[in-house]
Amino acid sequence: MTTRPRLRQLEALKSVVDHGSMTRAAQSLEISQPAVSRLLADLSHGLGFTLLKRKNGRLVPTQEASYILPDITRVLEVLKNITDTSQNVHDKTAGHLSIACLPGFATSHLPAVVTEFLKARPDVTITLEPDRPERILEWIVGEQYDCGITDGFDGHPAIESTTLNVRTVCIFPKGHRFQALKEVDAKQLDKERFVHTRRDSNFYRSLNDVFRKASVSPIHVVETRQFTAACELVAQGVGVSVVSELDARTYDGRLDFRPFAPRVPHQISLVRPIHKLPSKITLDFLEDFKASLSDFEV
Structure with missing residues (x-):
């Protein structure tokens, strides 16, 4: 009966196949050669078949190993993508932001703010949904949007808000x-x-x-x-x-x-769901939007 392989075992096999040598694979993985040998021996035992054979001085995959290598490659690529995406999110360069706003903002001031915001975050995507204030508050209470830009906000227990007074x-x-x-x-x-x-x-x-x-x-x-x-x-x-x-x-x-x-003054309220943990992208956008109004505040 086969056992589930561990990620490090799959990395070891892929590295040996890529380099054709235990020594170079160990250098690539920054571990010792005996450690690579143990990982491959455990993987071979768990899968129930031999993984490598020597041919013309190189280690090459057996027929059985060749059959599973495409899947191993895909798994490792997916994990790398997850790691890269997580790093981008941490660095605030990737992710998705949904914004509900007043219709006037969607066609006047907001596009310029969004354009500048995206310049430093090429992998961020944005949903921009204009509607009347009542609908915006419904969406924020229902946690359907990350943040909203509205006016005439009188407070709600499920909403955190910042009010700005514009000349x-x-x-x-x-x-x-x-x-x-x-x-x-x-x-x-x-x-x-x-x-x-x-x-x-x-x-x-x-x-x-x-x-x-x-x-x-x-x-x-x-x-x-x-x-x-x-x-x-x-x-x-x-x-x-x-x-x-x-x-x-x-x-x-x-x-x-x-x-x-x-x-x-015209009061503009920046709102977001109080019970939904805001992403760093959301908080950054709200700060950028507030800064964009600094010259117009009373």
Whole structure:
């Protein structure tokens, strides 16, 4: 009855076949020649047949050994791949990262961050899934994604989060009277055609509080979920808006913007499952993303 061979025995056989000599095989494996002989003797005994024969001064595999050598080669290659991949993961150069994000980020700021992140990690793959905040939180709670980028996050016991406050600006079409200003005050938005975020968002509520305190009433023209959509509408002359400076700068040249007063920061939350151990790649990506916003934080 055959016994299961050990990895070191298979390595010894493969090395002897490759080098044709016990001595050179021992040097390759960095063990003694008697150790190689013992490994092969034990393997031969366990398998129940002779492994090597001498031919023209070289050790060559027997017919039986030749039959199993392709399988031995595949096993050793698979183990080497596992070792190499594990090292890459340890060095944070390989692995997979799944990111759920707001739709606006998927087409504006995030691609540049992902591009830089992958430059140093050529073997990393990424899944990027844009959706609304409610769905992102469902995915993170369900541990379906490694991390998420969202807004309006009020906390959840299954989610760990970091909130960043991003500057906002007033955007307006080219040639608008606001071009003459260094800063747009809330009072100057009275009776202005206004493009705004959805009414149930934290940002809209904060902005509306500012308007109420300033006793101004913008003319609400379009409600949209995404800052990028607001930028596009403003660029086409629909009205003015208040959005994150991050998004406004992606439309620089197509519209103008000025600092908005009083400050109403847009809150971005980086979230991940609290009960799922994060990979080093996940943590590195979150740090890189935070760093990419440093110039825009309040």
